[in-house]
Amino acid sequence: MSVQTVPDMQKAAVILKLLGDKTRLTMVKLLENQTCCVCEFVEIFQMSQPSISQHLRKLRDAGLIREERRSQWIFYSLNNDSEWYPFVTSILENLPSQEEKLKELEKKGTRITCC
Amino acid sequence: MSVQTVPDMQKAAVILKLLGDKTRLTMVKLLENQTCCVCEFVEIFQMSQPSISQHLRKLRDAGLIREERRSQWIFYSLNNDSEWYPFVTSILENLPSQEEKLKELEKKGTRITCC
DNA sequence: TAACTATATAACAATTTACTTATATAATCA
DNA sequence: TGATTATATAAGTAAATTGTTATATAGTTA
Numbered sequence: 001m002s003v004q005t006v007p008d009m010q011k012a013a014v015i016l017k018l019l020g021d022k023t024r025l026t027m028v029k030l031l032e033n034q035t036c037c038v039c040e041f042v043e044i045f046q047m048s049q050p051s052i053s054q055h056l057r058k059l060r061d062a063g064l065i066r067e068e069r070r071s072q073w074i075f076y077s078l079n080n081d082s083e084w085y086p087f088v089t090s091i092l093e094n095l096p097s098q099e100e101k102l103k104e105l106e107k108k109g110t111r112i113t114c115c
Numbered sequence: 116m117s118v119q120t121v122p123d124m125q126k127a128a129v130i131l132k133l134l135g136d137k138t139r140l141t142m143v144k145l146l147e148n149q150t151c152c153v154c155e156f157v158e159i160f161q162m163s164q165p166s167i168s169q170h171l172r173k174l175r176d177a178g179l180i181r182e183e184r185r186s187q188w189i190f191y192s193l194n195n196d197s198e199w200y201p202f203v204t205s206i207l208e209n210l211p212s213q214e215e216k217l218k219e220l221e222k223k224g225t226r227i228t229c230c
Numbered sequence: 231t232a233a234c235t236a237t238a239t240a241a242c243a244a245t246t247t248a249c250t251t252a253t254a255t256a257a258t259c260a
Numbered sequence: 261t262g263a264t265t266a267t268a269t270a271a272g273t274a275a276a277t278t279g280t281t282a283t284a285t286a287g288t289t290a
Binding site: 007008009010012013014015016017018019020021022025026029086087090091094095096098 | 122123124125127128129130131132133134135136137140141144201202205206209210211213
């Protein structure tokens, strides 16, 4: 059994389609180096909370991200155990950093950093 | 002006969505090292000719592939002048070769190699 | 415990997507 | 030139997608 599994085209297409949405792509790029909670995404994207939750659910269902409850917040992070993690990070590498979006939250004082 | 332009997220998402379809992803992977015509794709994917043409059109409209007429056939190839070419090939690198699909055509004698 | 905050889910509507069939165009061949 | 082959495009349809609003759930706080 090989350590490096070759992704099959069908599944690769599913992953690419998931990343083929500006909101989800930016989310995943943000999670490349950070952990974020739902309410931060809501503020960053200026979208309704259900819409954000639904995007996160799709990413979670595919195993690309994982959630972790910390008191009232649920934090999401990139799932580095996913068989798709190397594929996804190789794509993210080519995208511009989205850190300034988090910097703005910090300036406004709405960045959540609990525990 | 930098040679290496940083892709913006909106456009990157559009490209990823285009690749997020099994048929189109396989087409682009095939075109990584080959040139193929429409009728070859029709046979490989066992899909209707209009459906194949429509997929190719989307890829062409985005500038990812280009077409070239050679007598009655129209051959498609990856457009290495596209600003997205490096991005796309970096994704294709991680996907399994689809060459065996062309090998089958050669066996059946339906591979088009004109001019 | 009641009110509040963060999040998820359900139900629905508008839009987009990916096919289909029918038809048009362009090149070749008899 | 008429028939054939390769391809594109148009129109229509079913399914998928992405947002919305309403509501449920779970934790926190007064």
